[in-house]
Amino acid sequence: xxxxxxxxxxxxxxxxxxxxxxxxxxxxxxxxxxxxxxxxxxxxxxxxxxxxxxxxxxxxxxxxxxxxxxxxx
Numbered sequence: 167x168x169x170x171x172x173x174x175x176x177x178x179x180x181x182x183x184x185x186x187x188x189x190x191x192x193x194x195x196x197x198x199x200x201x202x203x204x205x206x207x208x209x210x211x212x213x214x215x216x217x218x219x220x221x222x223x224x225x226x227x228x229x230x231x232x233x234x235x236x237x238x239x
Contacts, residue, residue, distance in 0.1 A: 179227055199219070221233060
């Protein structure tokens with residue numbers, strides 16, 4: 167199984183977690199929503215698979231390029 171790291175494209179704060187570990191994820195699904203400068207930016211899975219772990223919690227700060235979730239194909 168391939169391990170896929172899902173990274174944040176922006177710096178901000180985790181506003182909402184949309185999926186949980188164990189969920190089946192399709193390419194294009196929103197995993198997390200990050201609030202940055204009063205905008206809500208989705209973190210989208212670029213590939214499908216199973217969500218293994220969410221590495222952040224709601225209200226956590228995140229940096230651009232930070233790994234926020236792990237998927238397995």
